[in-house]
Amino acid sequence: MTSPAAQHLRVVATIPTAPEHAEAVRAGLRDLVAATQQEEGCVAYDCFESNAAPGTFVMVEEWASQEAMDAHMRTPHMAEVFKVLGPALAGDVAIHPLRPLG
Secondary structure (H helix, E strand, C coil): CHHHHHHHHEEEEEEEECCHHHHHHHHHHHHHHHHHHCCEEEEEEEECCCCCCCCEEEEEECCCCCCHHHHHHHHHHHHHHHHHCCCEEECCCEEEECCCCC
């Protein structure tokens, strides 16, 4: 029997930013996390900054469904963070939907 949590969509996204924009990005991502954690279908949504590569941010997400994540991508707070990220990116945002090995 598969547990409901096993059916959740887990995602990791990496966001490389230019050092001169890191503070603005940190503020924007903090706002994004706070708003996203209130969304229906959001099970977990956290942001970390890499110790190995400062200015590289890692989003660790868990969604109740693909539909919940798709709705998240259309929210005003996502549009707002991309305004901040636009000039700050130092490479491509990499979004990795995950599947268990089991």
